Amino acid sequence: MRCVVGIDLGSTTTKAVMLDEEGVVVGRGITNSRSNYEVACAVARDEAHTAARFAFVERAAQALDGPGAELARQKLDELHGAFRLELFLAELEALRVTMHASLSRSFVHRERRAELAPAIGAIVDGIRERAPADFLPGAARKSDFFRDLAGAAFVAGAEARAREGGPPFEQLVGVFDRAILDVETRRLSRDIPDLLRRASARVWQRDEGAGLPLRRALDRVVESASAETLEEIVFVGTGYGRQTLPFPKEAVRSEILCHGRGAHRVCPGTRTVLDIGGQDTKAIQVDAGGVVTSFQMNDRCAAGCGRYLGYIADELSLGLHELGPLALQSTRTVKVCSTCTVFASAELRERLALGQKREDILAGLHRAIMVRAMSLLARSGGVFDEFTFTGGVCNNPMAVKVLRELVAENYGAGVTINTDPNSIYMGALGAALFALDDLRAGVNLVTPAFAREAS
Amino acid sequence: MSHPHDDPAGAVLARARALCEDMTFAEVRAWKGANPGRLVIGHMPIYSPRPLLEALGCLPIAIHGGGDQLEIIRGDSYFQSYICHIPRSTIELAVSGRLDAFDGMLFPSICDVIRNLGGMWQMLFPEKYSAYLDLPQNFDMAVGGRFYAQELRRIAGELTARGASALDQARLRDAIRDENARRAALRALDEVRVETPWLIRASEAYVAARAGGLMLAREHTALLQELVARVKERDAQPYDNVRVVVTGSFCEQPPLDLIVALEKAGCDIVDDDFMLGLRMIEGDIDEERPSGDLLDALAAAYLERGAATASRYIGAGENGAALLQKVKDCRADGVVFAAASFCDPALLDQPMLEAALGAAGVPFTSFKFAENTGQFQVIREQAGAFSDSVKLWGAA
Amino acid sequence: MSQTKPSENKAAKDASQDRQKRMIAGHFDKLSRAKEEGKKVVYTFVPGNLVELITSLGMLPVLPEINALQSGMRKLSGGFINEAERGGHSEDVCAYVKCDIGMMKKGNIGPTGLPLPEPDLLLLSYTGCFTFMKWFELLKQHYKCPVVMLHVPYQSNGEITEEMRAYVVRQLVDTVIPALEAVAGKKLDPTVLADTLARSREAEHDLVKVWESAKHRPSPIDGYFGGVYYVGPIFSAFRGGEDAVAYYRELRSEVEARMASGEGPVTPDGPSAKERYRLVVEGPPSWTHFFDFWRMFAREGATVVASTYTRVGGLYDGGFRHDPERPLESLADYCLGCYTNLSLPKRVELLERYVREYDADGFMINSVKSCNSFSVGQLLMLRQLEERTGVAGGFVESDLVDPRYFGKANIENRVQSFLQMLDARRQRSAS
Amino acid sequence: MTQLLSAGIDLGSSAVKVAVVRSRAGQEVEVLATSVQRIRRRMMHEVASAAFDEACGAAGVTRRQLCYVASTGEGEAPGLTTGHFYGITSHGRGGAVLCPEARAALDIGALHARAIKIDERGKVLGHRMTSQCASGSGQFLENIARYLGVPIEDVGALSLTAQAPEDVSSICAVLAETDVINMVSRGITTADILAGIHESIAGRLAKLLRSVGAEGAVVLTGGLAQNAGIARALESLVSEEKGKFKSLRVVAPPDAQCAGAIGAAALAAQRYTQLSRAGRLGALSQERAG
Numbered sequence A: 001m002r003c004v005v006g007i008d009l010g011s012t013t014t015k016a017v018m019l020d021e022e023g024v025v026v027g028r029g030i031t032n033s034r035s036n037y038e039v040a041c042a043v044a045r046d047e048a049h050t051a052a053r054f055a056f057v058e059r060a061a062q063a064l065d066g067p068g069a070e071l072a073r074q075k076l077d078e079l080h081g082a083f084r085l086e087l088f089l090a091e092l093e094a095l096r097v098t099m100h101a102s103l104s105r106s107f108v109h110r111e112r113r114a115e116l117a118p119a120i121g122a123i124v125d126g127i128r129e130r131a132p133a134d135f136l137p138g139a140a141r142k143s144d145f146f147r148d149l150a151g152a153a154f155v156a157g158a159e160a161r162a163r164e165g166g167p168p169f170e171q172l173v174g175v176f177d178r179a180i181l182d183v184e185t186r187r188l189s190r191d192i193p194d195l196l197r198r199a200s201a202r203v204w205q206r207d208e209g210a211g212l213p214l215r216r217a218l219d220r221v222v223e224s225a226s227a228e229t230l231e232e233i234v235f236v237g238t239g240y241g242r243q244t245l246p247f248p249k250e251a252v253r254s255e256i257l258c259h260g261r262g263a264h265r266v267c268p269g270t271r272t273v274l275d276i277g278g279q280d281t282k283a284i285q286v287d288a289g290g291v292v293t294s295f296q297m298n299d300r301c302a303a304g305c306g307r308y309l310g311y312i313a314d315e316l317s318l319g320l321h322e323l324g325p326l327a328l329q330s331t332r333t334v335k336v337c338s339t340c341t342v343f344a345s346a347e348l349r350e351r352l353a354l355g356q357k358r359e360d361i362l363a364g365l366h367r368a369i370m371v372r373a374m375s376l377l378a379r380s381g382g383v384f385d386e387f388t389f390t391g392g393v394c395n396n397p398m399a400v401k402v403l404r405e406l407v408a409e410n411y412g413a414g415v416t417i418n419t420d421p422n423s424i425y426m427g428a429l430g431a432a433l434f435a436l437d438d439l440r441a442g443v444n445l446v447t448p449a450f451a452r453e454a455s
Numbered sequence B: 001m002s003h004p005h006d007d008p009a010g011a012v013l014a015r016a017r018a019l020c021e022d023m024t025f026a027e028v029r030a031w032k033g034a035n036p037g038r039l040v041i042g043h044m045p046i047y048s049p050r051p052l053l054e055a056l057g058c059l060p061i062a063i064h065g066g067g068d069q070l071e072i073i074r075g076d077s078y079f080q081s082y083i084c085h086i087p088r089s090t091i092e093l094a095v096s097g098r099l100d101a102f103d104g105m106l107f108p109s110i111c112d113v114i115r116n117l118g119g120m121w122q123m124l125f126p127e128k129y130s131a132y133l134d135l136p137q138n139f140d141m142a143v144g145g146r147f148y149a150q151e152l153r154r155i156a157g158e159l160t161a162r163g164a165s166a167l168d169q170a171r172l173r174d175a176i177r178d179e180n181a182r183r184a185a186l187r188a189l190d191e192v193r194v195e196t197p198w199l200i201r202a203s204e205a206y207v208a209a210r211a212g213g214l215m216l217a218r219e220h221t222a223l224l225q226e227l228v229a230r231v232k233e234r235d236a237q238p239y240d241n242v243r244v245v246v247t248g249s250f251c252e253q254p255p256l257d258l259i260v261a262l263e264k265a266g267c268d269i270v271d272d273d274f275m276l277g278l279r280m281i282e283g284d285i286d287e288e289r290p291s292g293d294l295l296d297a298l299a300a301a302y303l304e305r306g307a308a309t310a311s312r313y314i315g316a317g318e319n320g321a322a323l324l325q326k327v328k329d330c331r332a333d334g335v336v337f338a339a340a341s342f343c344d345p346a347l348l349d350q351p352m353l354e355a356a357l358g359a360a361g362v363p364f365t366s367f368k369f370a371e372n373t374g375q376f377q378v379i380r381e382q383a384g385a386f387s388d389s390v391k392l393w394g395a396a
Numbered sequence C: 001m002s003q004t005k006p007s008e009n010k011a012a013k014d015a016s017q018d019r020q021k022r023m024i025a026g027h028f029d030k031l032s033r034a035k036e037e038g039k040k041v042v043y044t045f046v047p048g049n050l051v052e053l054i055t056s057l058g059m060l061p062v063l064p065e066i067n068a069l070q071s072g073m074r075k076l077s078g079g080f081i082n083e084a085e086r087g088g089h090s091e092d093v094c095a096y097v098k099c100d101i102g103m104m105k106k107g108n109i110g111p112t113g114l115p116l117p118e119p120d121l122l123l124l125s126y127t128g129c130f131t132f133m134k135w136f137e138l139l140k141q142h143y144k145c146p147v148v149m150l151h152v153p154y155q156s157n158g159e160i161t162e163e164m165r166a167y168v169v170r171q172l173v174d175t176v177i178p179a180l181e182a183v184a185g186k187k188l189d190p191t192v193l194a195d196t197l198a199r200s201r202e203a204e205h206d207l208v209k210v211w212e213s214a215k216h217r218p219s220p221i222d223g224y225f226g227g228v229y230y231v232g233p234i235f236s237a238f239r240g241g242e243d244a245v246a247y248y249r250e251l252r253s254e255v256e257a258r259m260a261s262g263e264g265p266v267t268p269d270g271p272s273a274k275e276r277y278r279l280v281v282e283g284p285p286s287w288t289h290f291f292d293f294w295r296m297f298a299r300e301g302a303t304v305v306a307s308t309y310t311r312v313g314g315l316y317d318g319g320f321r322h323d324p325e326r327p328l329e330s331l332a333d334y335c336l337g338c339y340t341n342l343s344l345p346k347r348v349e350l351l352e353r354y355v356r357e358y359d360a361d362g363f364m365i366n367s368v369k370s371c372n373s374f375s376v377g378q379l380l381m382l383r384q385l386e387e388r389t390g391v392a393g394g395f396v397e398s399d400l401v402d403p404r405y406f407g408k409a410n411i412e413n414r415v416q417s418f419l420q421m422l423d424a425r426r427q428r429s430a431s
Numbered sequence D: 001m002t003q004l005l006s007a008g009i010d011l012g013s014s015a016v017k018v019a020v021v022r023s024r025a026g027q028e029v030e031v032l033a034t035s036v037q038r039i040r041r042r043m044m045h046e047v048a049s050a051a052f053d054e055a056c057g058a059a060g061v062t063r064r065q066l067c068y069v070a071s072t073g074e075g076e077a078p079g080l081t082t083g084h085f086y087g088i089t090s091h092g093r094g095g096a097v098l099c100p101e102a103r104a105a106l107d108i109g110a111l112h113a114r115a116i117k118i119d120e121r122g123k124v125l126g127h128r129m130t131s132q133c134a135s136g137s138g139q140f141l142e143n144i145a146r147y148l149g150v151p152i153e154d155v156g157a158l159s160l161t162a163q164a165p166e167d168v169s170s171i172c173a174v175l176a177e178t179d180v181i182n183m184v185s186r187g188i189t190t191a192d193i194l195a196g197i198h199e200s201i202a203g204r205l206a207k208l209l210r211s212v213g214a215e216g217a218v219v220l221t222g223g224l225a226q227n228a229g230i231a232r233a234l235e236s237l238v239s240e241e242k243g244k245f246k247s248l249r250v251v252a253p254p255d256a257q258c259a260g261a262i263g264a265a266a267l268a269a270q271r272y273t274q275l276s277r278a279g280r281l282g283a284l285s286q287e288r289a290g
């Protein structure tokens, strides 16, 4: 299959969307943006590639008949989880090796090495042991990113160690922080067929009762999905870091255009788009064809963007996923003044010390952010029907709720507000649509090195 | 003391405060209902010819932005982040319909922000009356005075054309008398504050004065007189505080909590430049004029007795002289500069005032605020350090 | 069509540029010798400046705003601003003032490296900007010389009334001219003034022709980035002088030659790319990053066909001319008619006219932090213009001379997004 | 005159610091003990009493022997204290105790930095604080350090090993983090990145110092004083300055983080003496009640 790829290199996350020649989405991938942009976009693309493979798996499973076919279909989610687990474990091992290596390299840690090394080994072993449970269908994970998952588990492990009289918490975490950087700036090669085989082995081994039929069925699915070719031919990049993408200038599009186009593709009635990402907020007006007619962005100061929520979550030792749901429990919104990312944590602490409730303060913080966004929208011309909310913060249910209220208060209840589970991919989708234009126009663009080497 | 039941002044203060905090302007609506056909004219802070408006049968309403309770949603979309706060909240009030009962707005010449806000008004609300009132910076009665009287006459004419009463010297004289009476009442209140600051907090005097921008002078005089009588019944003791003059907030107003925070940090605010819309003229306005035209009285009051603010041209390099006089008059230990963030006039004035204070050995401290600031920690620190220092080491 | 070769054109371009350079060098040279030669020096502001009065009395004008912008271009402003801020000036206020005060504190060395003389008089023509008043109050504290205030009323209703004109003329007669005469030590000679005003008028006429050349496709000038050079002499010390007349005559013929040969403007990287976008710009440029900013447009083939910043020192293409027949009235009208003294609705009308008359594809607002006079209301202007003209507007924020407020990556992002948006809209309307 | 025992409790945003001192009316101050406890999500008053007990224990005094306990800093410690001094006052005084020749104190804490000009008694003559933005504070450095995987205690030492400090341009703490991410990806060494950040922070601090007109010796107080990189970067910056700032000298005493607490303790004794002379000791418990 021939595909085009759009990559949105954001300040916090990097997204990739693959379209086939008909413009149908075949895969989406996301990873956290890290210090090495090239790796970030390669990994996002790997993820999209993986997702596309899973689409093949799904298709193969649907086409399957014979003994074990039905059971194999039921096990698809589990297979997916097991696949993720394999990836996780591979990265975990890489992390382990890196941490040990950094112990001998860093002069800061060298003297305490004898004490730190065994503790680190034990923590990693513990994570390894508990990992499979996190990847069973239905298990609640705080994030999908290795950095977050491993980070949370490591911090918990380090805390426990420190409490039991092991090496100090901050030193352990320091080793992790250093090593995760290294791990993230390397791209682990992903042999998808092999990982699939191992994942499938995990699944049938777990269910001994099902026996050989399940194993055979899964094998067939895996083999047939692995056999399909996947060729990426045109790339277009966008996003905050797009200038640093390893793409030629012609293959880079403004994020404003991409977000507008992506949102319009998903919700064709869209006239106004609000995108709240990690470090910037954009308000975009598009015409009936998805062409941008005006826009405003907030990019000089990171106040009130996704990062802000990240800091708050850190401050409360919560996952980003948990922030919105907790705020939803509020009964009384506290008026919060700081939208400055740095001072917000201080204000949070101050208010907690005053005895105000976590959820009420959080509700206030969410409101403060959305009020800022409303004012940007007003600046760009207002809110028109239909209105589509995109970007990472759209995954936060409290943000969505507050936005709905504010739009109703200020622009009437008649405005349709679209959100989409794939909102975070709008920019990448828009970029992919531009790539499709290029493909159709016969523009012959160089594919980046990382894509050639992978396919 | 804030309990209205135990505090003799509680009720009158609560009324004033409620009035200041009511961003729906319910009383204005009520007045309009009771006085059909008469006009409600809003005006921005600093000098506004309120007696003239009253003489034309209008209700002048001072607009001081939206304070710290108003949520700014559309207002921000009209102003870049480096512009002060008051125009945003003022626009917010208008576009959210809160000023619907108003028939017009006056934008006196305070600074370029207010000047351009007037232009924005013309574009946003073409159906409403709006006028920019150019205050002369030439203080010669024959030149600037003439121009100014013409400006006032123009505005009076325009309002009359919109349904206000015609300009009438007798009514203008009455309005000037009412205004002079209000000034006397304000002076009486100020005197209580200077002589016995423990009887009335600056934050209390503030709401009492500010409420005056929302009613006719005559009513305000009654309110002030009652307040002065009531606070004298209070049974309060002196605090171990330092005496300060607050300056710099003549236009955008600090949130009330900020004034309270200053007091809590150990400062008695014995004089300030809040609310200059009512205090811009020092002394009385003439009730007679040789020319027979009382517009000249308003012009002369502005030219000859206008208080020194950053909006007014100070010619002879005497910046700071008026402030030093104030410090002396109210026996202050020091000065607190509290200017709105991004307020060019106040902030450009400040180094000159500081130089004057420094030369006279008067201690000072300075900080910036926005009308909706919710964090006072830095301000408390600075004011606290200031009062600590005066207290621990004596003045200066 | 003319057969002028590009190389000859380049030489021609250099001629007016060189002339301007020589004029400036000569002026600062004179200033550095002013004290020893007993020449009196008057500091004053660009909008509504009364250089004709100053030069007719044989005195030399200094324009602190021009010094500040030159400091910005030479990357000295950051240091000057720091100097002023350490002296107690706020980060929030207009950076021109701080730049000037910093420069003064560091010895008042002018843009050509020669020291500037202290003022004998500060002529505070208070036109279109509140900050001017504070600026000279501050200078007054330092120099202790006399200040004369000319209060120019604001055109709040979009017109110059008889009362306003009379008020200004009255101040000219009663205060300004006597103050100038007192410093100059002589009386103003009406015939000298009339001759000076006549020369102003001549130069103004040629400048208008230069502006109007941008209606041609491709435009032979960039009316913003290039335009700020064109207004140099007429906004500052030279208006009313022989030099200015010669400069504008020369400039006009160069521009007409380029127009005839179908050439575009000259950009920092040589001849311009093919004209792809025609823009109208509102707001002053960022001086500290002037060339970076210019390149963001020039590289993409975006030419500015008209701008309002180049009208702050006089709206000549609106018909105004200095007039030897009505000397004082025309000076009053000049002060009253500066761009920043126009009401906001009038500013929008002017921009709308430019978009139409110059057939622009879009307009761009550069909103500078320093300048409340320019900036307050620009977001509303943006919306109004989009509505009235149907062309797209872009908005960027920076500062005149405070380098801290030029976020290159952000501005580039916005400019590119804006131009790509124009493309997308164009493609749409084509299909 | 008799020797007085007094204590100061500095309730900061990241740590509580306590000092117990002996003095004559707040002069000739001798520090008996100090203690520092990081707050880390604990309740402020618990941390405060723990730290207070720790310091009293180390000094070998009981609560009742202390004539006056003063709080300072942002928090409150009801029940423990007699009165309160503001951070600027106490850091100024504490700076003078730790470094008698200092004529300015520079307090760099977790969220704010402030420059304080003092006289020989530690009396505040003038001060400036960083405004709204948090860049240039301890919290900012902690975030960066965490990102780079360097323990905060080692950040300073590491920055000193830099070969070619990298310029940090962003004024915003958050955007500066992005700058750092970029630098890591360009292969800049941790030491060079840290050095660049230290220089940018030092630049801000130097500006603050100049704005109060500091001269002579400057004593660093607050948590960041323990960071040798800051002291060095600041020193090289102010000694490079031409003209009137040539004479600036930066001193980072070992007990710097407790300067606020020490200053508060000294002022406590001073205020006690002042009040007892004025016969107003009875009013002590009501101090600041208004």
Ligand SMILES: Nc1ncnc2c1ncn2[C@@H]1O[C@H](COP(=O)(O)OP(=O)(O)O)[C@@H](O)[C@H]1O
Pocket (backbone or CB within 6 Å): A009, A010, A011, A012, A013, A014, A033, A239, A240, A276, A277, A278, A279, A280, A305, A306, A307, A308, A309, A310, A320, A321, A324, A390, A391, A392, A393, A394, A395, A396, A424
């Ligand atoms: N599941 C989630 N729940 C809540 N917030 C989320 C979630 N996922 C992402 N976010 C928010 O989205 C932000 C990233 O948004 P994104 O659009 O990817 O930004 P960018 O394009 O700038 O990288 C994060 O900072 C985070 O606050």
Ligand SMILES: Nc1ncnc2c1ncn2[C@@H]1O[C@H](COP(=O)(O)OP(=O)(O)O)[C@@H](O)[C@H]1O
Pocket (backbone or CB within 6 Å): D011, D012, D013, D014, D015, D016, D073, D108, D109, D110, D111, D112, D137, D138, D139, D141, D142, D152, D153, D154, D156, D221, D222, D223, D224, D225, D226, D227, D257
């Ligand atoms: N050993 C250390 N080395 C370097 N920096 C330190 C050290 N200990 C604390 N800090 C820094 O000092 C800051 C806390 O300073 P402190 O003055 O206690 O702040 P606050 O009073 O606001 O709590 C922390 O943010 C941290 O960055």
Ligand code: SF4
Pocket (backbone or CB within 6 Å): B084, B085, B086, B087, B110, B111, B112, B113, B114, B251, B252, B340, B342, B343, B344, B345, B346
């Ligand atoms: S606060 Fe200052 S800058 Fe803002 S409108 Fe008022 S006077 Fe003007």
Ligand code: SF4
Pocket (backbone or CB within 6 Å): C065, C094, C095, C096, C097, C128, C129, C130, C131, C132, C370, C371, C372, C373, C374, C400
């Ligand atoms: S505010 Fe604007 S017009 Fe006034 S001095 Fe500054 S830059 Fe010039």
Ligand code: SF4
Pocket (backbone or CB within 6 Å): A300, A301, A302, A303, A339, A340, A341, A342, A343, D132, D133, D134, D135, D171, D172, D173, D174, D175
């Ligand atoms: S530190 Fe806070 S206020 Fe400052 S620029 Fe960053 S987010 Fe904005």
